[in-house]
Amino acid sequence: MDLCDRCAGCAVGAAVGDALGMPLEFGPRQPADALVREMRAGRLPAGTFTDDTEMALALAESLLKTERLDPEDVAQRFVVWHRTNPADIGMHTRQVLARVARGEGWARAAHAVQGGNPQSAGNGSVMRCWPVALADWRDLGRLLEDSRQQSQVTHMHQDCQDACAFVNAAIVRLMHGETPVDAVALALADAQVPAELRQIIEAAPRRRQEELVNSGWVRHTLESAVWGLLTTDSFEEALVQVANLGNDADTAASVVGALAGAAYGLAAIPQRWQEPLHGEWPPQADSPRPWWTVDALSGLARRLAQVG
Numbered sequence: 116m117d118l119c120d121r122c123a124g125c126a127v128g129a130a131v132g133d134a135l136g137m138p139l140e141f142g143p144r145q146p147a148d149a150l151v152r153e154m155r156a157g158r159l160p161a162g163t164f165t166d167d168t169e170m171a172l173a174l175a176e177s178l179l180k181t182e183r184l185d186p187e188d189v190a191q192r193f194v195v196w197h198r199t200n201p202a203d204i205g206m207h208t209r210q211v212l213a214r215v216a217r218g219e220g221w222a223r224a225a226h227a228v229q230g231g232n233p234q235s236a237g238n239g240s241v242m243r244c245w246p247v248a249l250a251d252w253r254d255l256g257r258l259l260e261d262s263r264q265q266s267q268v269t270h271m272h273q274d275c276q277d278a279c280a281f282v283n284a285a286i287v288r289l290m291h292g293e294t295p296v297d298a299v300a301l302a303l304a305d306a307q308v309p310a311e312l313r314q315i316i317e318a319a320p321r322r323r324q325e326e327l328v329n330s331g332w333v334r335h336t337l338e339s340a341v342w343g344l345l346t347t348d349s350f351e352e353a354l355v356q357v358a359n360l361g362n363d364a365d366t367a368a369s370v371v372g373a374l375a376g377a378a379y380g381l382a383a384i385p386q387r388w389q390e391p392l393h394g395e396w397p398p399q400a401d402s403p404r405p406w407w408t409v410d411a412l413s414g415l416a417r418r419l420a421q422v423g
C-alpha cells in the first residue's frame with residue numbers, strides 16, 4: 116500500500132468515523148449483538164459529518180494557504196465557520212470562538228476560557244488535529260510543535276496539546292507502514308507523552324468494552340480510540356467498536372478513523388460508508404450550501420501531504 120492511499124485513508128477515515136458516530140452521539144453503549152454497522156440518520160441525514168470534520172477542514176485549508184501553521188489564520192477560519200451556526204459545536208470551542216469573533220486575540224481568548232475552568236480538557240482539539248499530520252509528516256519536530264499549537268487556538272490544557280501531538284505522531288508512524296501496536300509505542304516516545312496520559316494509552320488495549328466511558332474528556336477519547344485501533348484488525352471493526360460506545364461517539368470514532376485510515380488505507384474503507392459520506396463545506400450562511408464528499412477529502416489529503 117502506498118503513502119497516498121494511507122494519507123487519503125486518514126482524512127476519509129476521520130470523516131467516516133464522524134458520520135458513523137453522529138446518530139450514536141450522547142446515546143447509550145450498544146449491546147454486542149446489536150452493533151450499528153451502517154450509516155444512519157440522527158440529528159442530520161445518514162452519512163453527514165459534523166463539527167469534528169468541519170473544524171479539520173478549516174485547519175486543512177489554512178495549512179494549504181500558509182507556509183507554516185498560522186494560529187491567527189486558523190482562528191479566523193474557525194470564526195467564519197462558527198458564524199454559520201453549526202449544528203454541532205463543543206461548549207469550550209464555542210466560548211473561545213465567540214470571544215475571538217468579538218475581536219479578542221485567539222491566545223487571550225483561549226487562556227481566558229481555560230482560566231475560567233482550569234480542569235477543562237475536552238476532545239475538541241484532538242478531533243480536528245489530523246491535517247497537521249498530513250502536512251508535516253516529513254518533519255517530526257515541526258509536526259509536534261504544530262500539533263500542539265493548533266490545539267492552543269481553542270484548547271490550552273496540557274493534556275489536549277499532548278493528545279494532539281501523540282495522535283499525529285501515531286498517524287505519521289502508521290503512514291510509514293508501522294503496525295498499530297508499534298505506531299502507538301513509537302508515538303508515545305516521539306511525543307514524549309507525560310506519565311499519566313501515557314499510562315492511559317498503554318492500558319487502553321486491556322480495557323473491557325464496558326469499562327470505557329467515552330465522554331468528551333480528551334483522556335476518555337484517547338483511551339477509546341487506542342482501544343479500538345489495538346483490539347481489532349480492520350478499519351471497519353475499529354470504527355464499529357468505537358462508534359458503538361455511544362456518548363461522545365462521533366468524536367472518538369473520528370479519532371480512531373484517522374488512525375485506522377492511516378493504518379489500513381483508503382481502499383480498506385467500506386464503499387457503503389464512502390458513498391453516503393458528505394458534509395456542507397465550505398461554510399457559508401446562505402443555503403443551498405455546497406457539498407463535500409470523499410473525492411474532495413482525498414484530494415485535500417494528497418495536496419496537504421504533497422503526494423500522488
Ligand SMILES: [Mg+2]
Pocket residue numbers: 165166167203365366
Ligand atoms: Mg461532532
